[in-house]
Every structure is written in C-alpha cells, then in structure tokens.
Amino acid sequence: MPIKLHDFQQEVVNKFFKSGSLLCVLPTGTGKTVVALEIIRRLKEQYGNKTKCLIVVPANLRSNFVDTIRKFQLKLNAEIIQKVSQLDQAYRTKTILVISYDFMRLYALKLLRYKWTLIVADEVHYAKNRQTKNFAVLYQLRLNSRHFLGLTASPIANTPEEFFTILIIVTGDRSIFAEGMQLIKYMEIGRKDPTWWEKLKATLTGRRPRSKKGELIPIGIKDIEAFRRLVGRWVYIPHYSKIEKLGTRPKVKSFVVRVDLDDFETKAYKYALRKIPRQDLKDLKEGTITNARLRQIKNIIMACQQTLLSPDYIYEYEERGQEGVEQSNISLFRPGSKIKAVAKFLKQTGEKTIVFSSFLRFGARLANHYFNKLGIKSREYSGAVKPQERKEIIKQFEEGDLQVICLTGAGQEGMNLPSCKNVFFLNLPWHGEILRQVVGRALRITSKNPFVRMFWLFAYTKDGQETIDLWLSNLIKRKDIIRNAIFAALQETTANVSVQLPSYEGPRPKSKRKPDTVLGINYPR
Structure with missing residues (x-):
C-alpha cells in the first residue's frame, strides 16, 4: 500500500523515477525518510524480490528507517547491520540493509562485492569532501548500483565544491565537477581591497587561485540556463511556498x-583577543579575512568564543593547556x-x-x-x-x-x-x-x-x-x-x-x- 505523500514529496518521487538518480534537498523535518521508503516500495514493485537496497546513515540514525517502516506498516524487510557476519544472510533474505558511515568505511571491499538496486545516502553531506574515504567508498558503491538517492538539508556549507562533489556521487560522473565549477562567478577579497563587498570584483575562471591581495570567493552563477541544464535533472529543492502550504x-x-x-569578563575577553595578530583582527572586523587565513587562526578564535561563555577559560587554558582544560572539574568554573x-x-x-x-x-x-x-x-x-x-x-x-x-x-x-x-x-x-x-x-x-x-x-x-x-x-x-x-x-x-x-x-x-x-x-x- 503506497504511503500518502504531500505534493512536494510526490514531486521528489516522480523526479527520481524520471532521472534514475537524485539529490533530494529538503528542509529538516519534512519527511526525507518517508520519501526514500516510498521510492524503495515502488522499486520493489518494479524489480520484485531481486530488489536490494543499501541505506547508509550516521550511526545515531540507524533505527529511523526501521522505525518508520513499522509506523507505516510497510511490507519491506529491513535489517540494521552492525557486524560484517550479518551481511551475507541479510543480502539473501532482506530488501533493505541499513549501515552506518563507519561500517561503510571499514568494510568497503565486502560491500562492493554485492550488486545493489539502490543506494540511499542519508545526510549525504558526510561525503562532501573529495579527499575523504566517505566520498571514495560511496562513489564506488554508486558505480555498483542501478540507482542512487542522496538525502540532505545541507548540500553547501562553505563552498560550491561541496555541492558538485555530492553530484559526482549522484551522477557517477566526475566531469560534472569541472563543468559546474566553470559556471561559478567569483570576487576577490583580501587586505589590499577592503571595499570588496561594494565592488563585487568578479573573475572569469572556475578555479580559486590565490593572489597577493587575498583569495577568490564564490558569489554567484555566470550562466543560469547552462547551470540548470547541467544539474537540474539531478537535483530537487522544493519551492519554500510548497512547505508553507x-x-x-x-x-x-x-x-x-x-x-x-x-568587568571581569571584559578583561578576560580582551586578554584572549590580544592573541589574534593585529592585521588578522582588522581583516576579521572588516569582513575581508580570507578563508585560508581564518583556518590558521581557528584555535585562537575558538578560545575567544569559549572565554565569552566562561571568563575562567582563557586563564585555565594558559596555565594548563587544552589537555588540562579537558580534565578540569566543570563545576569550579563560573x-x-x-x-x-x-x-x-x-x-x-x-x-x-x-x-x-x-x-x-x-x-x-x-x-x-x-x-x-x-x-x-x-x-x-x-x-x-x-x-x-x-x-x-x-x-x-x-x-x-x-x-x-x-x-x-x-x-x-x-x-x-x-x-x-x-x-x-x-x-x-x-x-x-x-x-x-x-x-x-x-x-x-x-x-x-x-x-x-x-x-x-x-x-x-x-x-x-x-x-x-x-x-x-x-x-x-x-x-x-x-x-x-x-x-x-x-x-x-x-x-x-x-x-x-x-x-x-x-x-x-x-x-x-x-x-x-x-x-x-x-x-x-
């Protein structure tokens, strides 16, 4: 029996079967799990008992899919896999296998021996970095499956590279990364150009080279129609009005x-703030600090943030170091x-x-x-x-x-x-x-x-x-x-x-x- 879906959820299902694979970007709390299970239900109608679906989720979310199956009384056999010894038996007898990203990384070679009808990656932004094993294994699993469904509310956190990295997995095509990045418009920020926000100085390259002035940050898309032709088939993001309805x-x-x-908090905060180099502090205030430089002073900024939560932090950190702070009795701090x-x-x-x-x-x-x-x-x-x-x-x-x-x-x-x-x-x-x-x-x-x-x-x-x-x-x-x-x-x-x-x-x-x-x-x- 099909699950009763909202209009935007039904649009996700329809687009998936039209494209074969999909990156589904839905706001939190709008039923991504329900959408995925309806897709699996329809795939089982199409492929019968040969349907084999692998769902990869963060470890703390493994029970969500099984609980939802029980809630809607779906005729889908699912098993949470926690030991590698479960795999062979579960693959023969179950429609759905649920594993964590940790399990996926540890037993990648074993998982790649099986043929999958569908790979579902819940919180697929866990694989947004091309240098990680999450990306490498998930990409290989995608090549070993007929369909792929990526679920997330956060496809972009810092840069467009993350978005196109996820699309490599969804499409199984590495060329979409280079083609997509060529459509991104940039502007330059840095110490010698403090008015970058007003100037919006853009470049024509899809790369992100550094210069003496600073670095290039993404601000938009050069060709909207070309961008839609490239990625529109593979991505679904609902119009916000559909959620409001x-x-x-x-x-x-x-x-x-x-x-x-x-007074005491002010003194402690200013003491912590003095550890940020003068030029970096100026750039941080003006909004012209580069991402590369921001990463270099990350620990100092985090120390300032924690000092605002407890003025005792910075003095404890100075005296005992980070390891000593971690071992300290929290009840002693104001x-x-x-x-x-x-x-x-x-x-x-x-x-x-x-x-x-x-x-x-x-x-x-x-x-x-x-x-x-x-x-x-x-x-x-x-x-x-x-x-x-x-x-x-x-x-x-x-x-x-x-x-x-x-x-x-x-x-x-x-x-x-x-x-x-x-x-x-x-x-x-x-x-x-x-x-x-x-x-x-x-x-x-x-x-x-x-x-x-x-x-x-x-x-x-x-x-x-x-x-x-x-x-x-x-x-x-x-x-x-x-x-x-x-x-x-x-x-x-x-x-x-x-x-x-x-x-x-x-x-x-x-x-x-x-x-x-x-x-x-x-x-x-």
Whole structure:
C-alpha cells in the first residue's frame, strides 16, 4: 500500500523515477525518510524480490528507517547491520540493509562485492569532501548500483565544491565537477581591497587561485540556463511556498539578544583577543579575512568564543593547556553572562528550549550544570551520551517535565523535537548550515507550535565594544551568498529554503524608547 505523500514529496518521487538518480534537498523535518521508503516500495514493485537496497546513515540514525517502516506498516524487510557476519544472510533474505558511515568505511571491499538496486545516502553531506574515504567508498558503491538517492538539508556549507562533489556521487560522473565549477562567478577579497563587498570584483575562471591581495570567493552563477541544464535533472529543492502550504510546519522568528559583559569578563575577553595578530583582527572586523587565513587562526578564535561563555577559560587554558582544560572539574568554573541571560529566560517562561553550543565542556556542559543548579530541569545531549540515553532524553523532553536540552554538534541531525519553542545559540558556528540544522530539530511537520523563536546571543564589552560574535555572523552571511545563488538558480527553489537568518549589523543608535523585550529579555530593535 503506497504511503500518502504531500505534493512536494510526490514531486521528489516522480523526479527520481524520471532521472534514475537524485539529490533530494529538503528542509529538516519534512519527511526525507518517508520519501526514500516510498521510492524503495515502488522499486520493489518494479524489480520484485531481486530488489536490494543499501541505506547508509550516521550511526545515531540507524533505527529511523526501521522505525518508520513499522509506523507505516510497510511490507519491506529491513535489517540494521552492525557486524560484517550479518551481511551475507541479510543480502539473501532482506530488501533493505541499513549501515552506518563507519561500517561503510571499514568494510568497503565486502560491500562492493554485492550488486545493489539502490543506494540511499542519508545526510549525504558526510561525503562532501573529495579527499575523504566517505566520498571514495560511496562513489564506488554508486558505480555498483542501478540507482542512487542522496538525502540532505545541507548540500553547501562553505563552498560550491561541496555541492558538485555530492553530484559526482549522484551522477557517477566526475566531469560534472569541472563543468559546474566553470559556471561559478567569483570576487576577490583580501587586505589590499577592503571595499570588496561594494565592488563585487568578479573573475572569469572556475578555479580559486590565490593572489597577493587575498583569495577568490564564490558569489554567484555566470550562466543560469547552462547551470540548470547541467544539474537540474539531478537535483530537487522544493519551492519554500510548497512547505508553507502544509500549515503544520512552524515558522521561525529570529532575534538578536545583546548581552553586556561585566568587568571581569571584559578583561578576560580582551586578554584572549590580544592573541589574534593585529592585521588578522582588522581583516576579521572588516569582513575581508580570507578563508585560508581564518583556518590558521581557528584555535585562537575558538578560545575567544569559549572565554565569552566562561571568563575562567582563557586563564585555565594558559596555565594548563587544552589537555588540562579537558580534565578540569566543570563545576569550579563560573558561567558567563550569556549563560546567565538564558537561565533568566528559562526561569521566567518555563518553555521547552534547545540551548546549542559548538563546545562541550565550556558550552553545553557548563550551561547544563548551571541550569540544574538553579532548579531548571536540563539534560546534556552530546557525543558522550549513549544511544539509549539519548532516546530517554528525547522522550523526557517531549512527554515529560524536561525543560531544556543542552545540545552540541551530536544533535544536529535526526532529532525530532516538535514541542520545542525556543532555540538559543550560545556561540555562532562557522557556517549557516549548522544554524539551520539545529533549528530544524523543532521545525517538524508534526510540530505543536505555530512558530519557533531563534536567539543569537551577541556579547558586548563593558565599554560597549562589539565582540567576535558580530564578526562571525557577517562571515556566515558571506558564506550563504553562494548557497542562496545556487538554490535560486534551480527551477523549484527560492533562496530561503530553511531559515531566514536575522539581520543585524551592530548596536543601534540610542533612542528614548525602551528596548523591546522578548519574554523578559531585552534585545536591540
């Protein structure tokens, strides 16, 4: 019996059978798993018992497909493969084999011995780098299968190379990478050209050479029609209005919350900031820092971010090093003003909330410890939490009295939290896809709320100076330029596929009006 699909989900199925293989880019919480299973069901009708499907997923999502099969009572035999000894028997008797990316890398040669009707790569952006084994193995598996389906909400995080790398796997054709990159338009940024944003200086090459001025960053597409002819057949991205028509998926209300640091926090932050070379700091503020240079000072920037979460971090790091920091007792460190501001909000509202940080000890774990100390029921959800315990945390959040989940990158994918009303970012990640993935935990078709609030916490020093939070937000917007250009170029898409990032360019002029409040928290107008 076929699954009852929404219109945009049916479009995915139709396009798959028209092209034979497909990259399906759907926003989080819109039923990618259901779409994949409907495609498998129809393939089984076509090929009968000879249908053999391999589903590759992140380890923490292995049970999702099996659970969905049970939920819809589909006549599909599936088995989760955790040991290589299961493979032969499962291949002979089952229609669907579910494995993790880790298993795929370890037993690649064994998997390549089998012929597959369909390879499904859930969260296919795990293979967006051509230098990784994920890409190499998945590409070989694709050549050994009749069809391929890639599922993701984040095909581009930093550069268009990631998008075309995924398309190599989808099409099984390496030439699509070079042809696609020739259609990308660039501009040059660097120290000697601080007005690059206004000039939009473009080049005519598809490569990314370095120059004395800086580097070339992608900003758009030279020939829209040629781009559509090249990749349009292989990619499906729904028009955002089709998702809105459902009426059950909440909208996002985005806010920027200004957090003023006290004297001690300001002193600690400025001490950490002094470690960034002067010219790099200037380029970071102006938005002209190159990606290559950004990678070189990444550890210093991360130290500044963690100092804004706890002013004790930088002094502990200086004294004991990173290894010593990892072994330290988190209860001995004081939380920063950001964590205290979120705690105040949680106390006043009592609403279900996600608090995200890229950092474990001086982010999610410190916040979780502080919230529980204040009597706010909170749990940490990170890579250190066992799979069974993760399920218990989600159940407590959805059905019980758990108010807060303190989340790290381990919870970016696969979590369904439809009762969540608020998402706080203690620190900004390095690209917008993480923002969209985290907020997507609450943006489900089955959501219980008409909207979800997303809060960016921007710290300001005691003397009113902006911090690294604002500079990184501008970096995120810069990286989103090419993502939006590629999405807008394809027929079914608009630029805003998932979450509209809040627009904020620094402190507003002083006004006699009192600042607006969002449930007890002041934020700039």
